[in-house]
Amino acid sequence: MANAATMLYMKYDRVRLTVDEVAHELDMQPGSVRNQISRGVFPVASYTEGRNRFVDVRELGAYLDRMLESARLAHRDDLVVQG
Secondary structure (H helix, E strand, O other): OOOHHHHHHHHHOOOEEEHHHHHHHOOOOHHHHHHHHHHOOOOOOOEEEOOEEEEEHHHHHHHHHHHHHHHHHHHHHHHHHHO
16 A cells, blocks of 8 residues: 555645645644644644645655554554463
């Protein structure tokens, strides 16, 4: 299967996403994303152009891929402990 960045690019047909689109992909509220960015704790790099903030699909995709790998490792560890 393709990585998350490729899937996001195919879905949106561009390399940058708005805060609203990022929030949708992460199942978050846009205000929560903006607040985390402002506090410097949002886990994905973002940038501004004029008054608009964007996230590169490669950055968001890399984050999603890391989260998937982390979940897989945690699940594998759970299976070893239970087994």
